[in-house]
């Protein structure tokens with residue numbers, strides 16, 4: 001990765017203010033792909049202004065779709081989709097190309113997508129996506145460059161995911177929505193972002209039911225129409241700014257993301273003693289006396305893995321020993337090296353600390369962290385490796401006692417809407433260095 005654009009961050013003490021979060025990154029990109037299934041245009045509102053939307057819009061245009069972005073609205077016209085191949089130049093940028101397989105197969109009978117990228121937080125295979133598509137009747141071939149797929153039509157099947165993968169559930173919802181017959185998808189992910197995709201597909205005319213036991217039942221339709229939807233607020237962005245308030249001992253009010261998307265986040269922060277006020281329109285944190293806790297990440301409704309890096313920074317400022325057990329991605333704690341350089345006391349372990357064994361218990365992965373606070377953080381020169389670690393580093397830089405330089409601002413902007421403006425509105429000094 002190149003170092004990219006850089007910011008100088010000068011800590012300014014407690015951060016105070018109001019943040020309106022944008023629509024969810026992990027929803028908008030999926031709805032853009034779903035729009036390809038319609039026989040008429042789709043309109044999506046409350047879209048975040050982030051790099052991943054630009055990349056996804058560009059992927060859609062590359063297969064022939066019309067995509068018009070105007071402020072926070074995006075219109076997609078799928079009528080001219082004629083190219084079944086997502087160009088190799090989109091390899092490694094984000095996780096979206098793999099989701100295109102179903103819609104392209106349905107429209108054109110064949111598809112090629114380059115190998116997926118996304119944040120470097122584990123091996124991130126796509127075997128569940130591909131095995132599920134095979135069960136729906138697709139012929140799949142792996143090449144050096146990506147995935148080739150063929151199917152004159154897809155048919156319904158009973159599929160059980162080995163783990164409730166968000167991406168594989170979405171791939172299979174997108175494919176099963178127009179497959180012939182009924183698909184039953186068991187052990188599916190039920191993250192709010194997945195449910196929002198399912199609701200959008202329902203608006204397009206898809207037959208989708210969500211059963212209480214992580215089971216989607218999808219009745220395939222021969223045609224879907226475009227739909228209009230204003231997407232819900234980003235629960236990762238919301239949590240990130242609540243932590244910005246807590247870690248700097250400021251008061252931050254976050255609006256635009258409903259309480260029900262943050263239930264576990266709120267209960268976890270309250271378990272630490274955080275003062276959190278919940279209103280209809282917003283959630284506010286105020287300076288709090290915090291205690292250490294133990295947290296396990298897990299699929300929804302558990303504590304979300306994407307909240308974990310920001311929480312780790314907060315743990316460095318809490319007196320006592322806190323613990324994180326990461327059970328979703330095997331290699332998501334590498335970012336702590338930089339926190340250590342800034343003064344944090346963190347030890348990583350390959351054991352499952354603090355509770356039940358997870359899928360990684362017999363591996364060598366360092367997936368548990370013990371953090372000892374409160375440690376003074378000092379500014380540092382930091383390269384931002386992935387979206388969530390990048391935000392965590394901004395938080396650490398804001399809580400430090402001296403300035404930092406952060407390289408790779410593009411990573412942050414790939415996932416966070418208007419991030420420099422939002423931090424500046426809270427009082428943080430950010431200087432664009434290049």
Ligand code: UD1
Nearest residue numbers: 026095124125126127128129165166167168305306328329
């Ligand atoms: C999505 C989110 C990401 C979030 C994650 C978990 C997007 C763009 N990204 O990522 O922000 O952290 O859900 O909530 O929405 N797995 C396999 N084989 C597969 C698919 C997944 O082994 O074919 C494993 C992964 O390696 C990982 C686990 O399943 O260990 C969960 O991954 P998954 O839920 O699929 O994450 P993403 O969809 O990539």
